[in-house]
Structure formats: C-alpha cells, structure tokens
Amino acid sequence: MTLATCLLTGGAGFIGCALSPLLADRFERVVAMDNLHPQIHAARTRPTALDARVELIVADVCAHADWERVLAQVRPDAIVHLAAETGTAQSLTESARHAQVNVTGMACMLDALVRHAALPERIVLASSRAVYGEGEWQRHEDGAIVDPGQRGRAMLEAAQWDFPGLRALPHEAGHTALHPTSVYGATKLAQEHVLSAWAQAVGVRASVLRMQNVYGPGQSLGNPYTGIVPLFCQIARAGNSIPVYEDGAIVRDFVCVDDVARAIFAAIDADIQHTAPIDIGSGTPTTILQLAQWIARRYGAPAPTITGQYRHGDVRQACARIDAARAHLGWQPHVRLDAGLERLCAWIDAHPDTTRGSLAG
Numbered sequence: 001m002t003l004a005t006c007l008l009t010g011g012a013g014f015i016g017c018a019l020s021p022l023l024a025d026r027f028e029r030v031v032a033m034d035n036l037h038p039q040i041h042a043a044r045t046r047p048t049a050l051d052a053r054v055e056l057i058v059a060d061v062c063a064h065a066d067w068e069r070v071l072a073q074v075r076p077d078a079i080v081h082l083a084a085e086t087g088t089a090q091s092l093t094e095s096a097r098h099a100q101v102n103v104t105g106m107a108c109m110l111d112a113l114v115r116h117a118a119l120p121e122r123i124v125l126a127s128s129r130a131v132y133g134e135g136e137w138q139r140h141e142d143g144a145i146v147d148p149g150q151r152g153r154a155m156l157e158a159a160q161w162d163f164p165g166l167r168a169l170p171h172e173a174g175h176t177a178l179h180p181t182s183v184y185g186a187t188k189l190a191q192e193h194v195l196s197a198w199a200q201a202v203g204v205r206a207s208v209l210r211m212q213n214v215y216g217p218g219q220s221l222g223n224p225y226t227g228i229v230p231l232f233c234q235i236a237r238a239g240n241s242i243p244v245y246e247d248g249a250i251v252r253d254f255v256c257v258d259d260v261a262r263a264i265f266a267a268i269d270a271d272i273q274h275t276a277p278i279d280i281g282s283g284t285p286t287t288i289l290q291l292a293q294w295i296a297r298r299y300g301a302p303a304p305t306i307t308g309q310y311r312h313g314d315v316r317q318a319c320a321r322i323d324a325a326r327a328h329l330g331w332q333p334h335v336r337l338d339a340g341l342e343r344l345c346a347w348i349d350a351h352p353d354t355t356r357g358s359l360a361g
C-alpha cells in the first residue's frame with residue numbers, strides 16, 4: 001500500500017528527531033506537529049536534529065484551532081503520535097497537565113481527523129512501560145505469580161525497597177497486569193484505551209508500542225524531569241559522585257533511541273493483524289547502580305553514592321520481554337548498552353554548553 005504523507009506529532013522531541021530521517025526516506029512528505037514545549041525546547045527553535053526534509057508546524061495537540069490549521073495543510077496517510085507530557089514524578093504534582101496533553105490532546109486529534117474526514121490508514125502510538133507499574137512477580141516459595149501492587153508510603157519510608165520473597169518477571173503485553181503507579185503511566189494507559197476504541201470503531205489500524213527507558217544522543221539535557229541517563233552523565237562529567245536512589249538495585253531496561261526509531265518505523269509498515277500492544281526494550285535488565293558505575297568510570301568521576309532517597313511512583317523493576325516485537329515487527333535491538341552509552345557520552349561531550357546539576361523531579 002502506498003502511504004505518501006506522514007504526520008509526526010511531538011516530532012521535534014528526542015524520539016521524533018531520531019525517527020525523522022527514516023520517515024523522510026520512506027514518505028513523500030513528512031510533517032512534524034510540535035508546540036516546542038519550553039521544558040524541552042528552551043530556545044523554542046527548530047531542533048537541528050530534525051531531518052531537514054521534514055516540515056515543522058508549531059502547533060498544540062490540545063488546541064482545536066491548531067488542528068484545523070494542520071489538517072487544512074496535511075492529509076496524513078500515517079500518523080506517529082509522540083506528543084506528550086513525559087515526567088513520571090512531575091505527573092504526580094501536575095496531573096491535570098499530563099491528563100490534558102496525553103489524553104485530551106490525543107482525543108482532540110481523533111476528533112479533528114473525523115471532522116476533516118481525514119482518517120489515516122494507520123496510527124502508531126508511543127506508549128510506555130509505565131502502564132504496567134510494578135508488573136508481575138513470582139513467589140520463590142511455590143512459583144506462584146502475584147501482582148504485588150504499588151509500593152506504598154510506609155514501605156518506602158521504612159526503606160523496604162523490594163517485595164519480600166518475590167522476584168520480578170519481565171513485562172509482556174497480554175500477560176502482565178496493567179497497574180500504573182504514576183499519573184503519567186495512567187495517562188499513557190488511557191491513551192491506549194482511547195485510541196484502541198476509536199480505531200476499531202472507525203476502521204483505522206492502530207499500533208501501540210510500549211517502550212522501556214529510551215536513551216541516546218539527542219536526549220534533552222535541559223529537562224530536569226526526564227532522562228536519568230543524560231542526568232547521570234552530566235553529574236559525572238562535572239566530576240561529582242552520582243547519587244543513586246534506594247539501594248541502587250532498581251532495575252530498568254535501557255533501549256537506544258536508534259533501536260526505538262527502527263521499531264516505530266517497522267510498526268508503520270508491518271502488514272500485521274496483530275492488534276495487541278508490543279513491548280520495545282533491550283530485553284536486558286540493568287540496575288541503576290550498574291548504570292551509574294559505568295558512567296562514573298567513563299568520566300573518571302568518584303564512585304556513585306547510594307543515598308537511600310526515593311521517589312513516589314518509581315517502580316522497583318522494569319524490563320521487557322521482546323518476543324512479540326521479534327515476531328510481529330521483525331525487529332530486535334542492535335545497540336548494546338555500553339556502545340549506546342558511549343555514543344550518548346560522546347554526544348554530550350560535543351554539547352557541553354547545556355548542563356544541569358541536580359536530581360530534580
């Protein structure tokens with residue numbers, strides 16, 4: 001099927017810029033719609049990393065009038081929906097803003113597509129591992145699978161980081177229960193539900209990719225609310241010890257942005273009947289202490305410091321099982337963590353002017 005025009009919401013962001021050359025090669029016309037949110041784009045200017053062949057329309061996904069303006073100029077065959085508020089911790093204090101952009105903003109897009117009779121062939125939504133919350137754990141004693149729920153205030157205040165007697169299992173769509181522990185995660189889950197209900201009713205093929213922690217060159221160095229990897233890099237680069245929360249054993253699945261861009265690209269073109277969400281990650285668990293130690297070594301910084309601090313809404317363990325991505329997208333990650341981190345560090349070294357110094361958010 002010929003898909004000529006692609007609309008990329010949030011296209012001026014981290015993942016959008018990495019995806020932009022792939023889309024520009026594939027489509028006759030690619031239009032990025034982005035409001036150049038000041039938390040991500042301090043200068044409010046077009047990012048140099050956005051492929052030069054991509055048109056940028058500065059517009060807000062929450063504004064009906066902006067959708068009128070965009071759809072008067074663009075009839076998309078495919079939409080990649082990336083525009084979002086993405087701060088996990090920030091979402092607990094600015095929940096209305098996260099709900100507004102992530103849920104209402106996407107609903108505004110769907111209404112506008114109907115109003116303009118501009119239904120695309122396909123929509124790819126960038127969802128998140130945050131929809132799982134703590135996911136599923138297995139009891140050592142008898143192998144039973146349990147859903148431990150959210151780590152509550154009392155548990156964290158007592159520095160009881162883990163669920164006793166349990167080990168975490170990888171996230172897998174269709175198996176792992178959906179219990180977001182942050183407002184951000186709840187809004188990403190709501191996005192999935194809204195899109196899926198709408199797409200089935202109107203006959204648009206929608207793909208949902210649940211991405212783990214994305215890192216890599218191009219990641220915002222000025223946004224204190226997201227991106228633990230560039231934050232750690234900047235602390236170590238300044239010669240300081242990286243503060244590591246809890247006991248250092250929080251687990252994440254770090255996947256390089258280039259691999260994520262390839263996964264989203266594959267989802268646009270994959271001729272699949274598979275309608276369930278697909279997990280995108282490296283498939284490899286890494287503790288935050290391991291990450292911090294690698295980065296400290298890279299910069300010759302002092303050893304990381306385990307602080308025992310914690311953030312409400314942070315889950316203890318997150319890692320994906322990526323068999324569905326292999327089977328349905330023909331995708332697998334190519335970038336090993338050490339190689340991806342080295343590329344990120346080299347990119348940060350080339351952009352020394354933007355720094356931030358504390359674990360805000």
Ligand SMILES: NC(=O)c1ccc[n+]([C@@H]2O[C@H](COP(=O)([O-])OP(=O)(O)OC[C@H]3O[C@@H](n4cnc5c(N)ncnc54)[C@H](O)[C@@H]3O)[C@@H](O)[C@H]2O)c1
Pocket residue numbers: 009010011012013014015016033034035036037040041059060061062081082083084085086101105126127128129188210211212213214215220
């Ligand atoms: N980076 C990750 O680790 C990660 C992990 C899982 C899921 N995701 C999802 O991937 C998508 C892209 O994330 P990213 O890391 O590139 O984030 P980002 O913050 O770098 O990019 C988001 C872009 O959306 C734009 N935007 C924000 N609000 C908007 C609005 N109201 N109207 C128009 N544009 C708006 C911002 O200006 C920014 O350019 C998001 O939906 C996010 O939830 C990211």
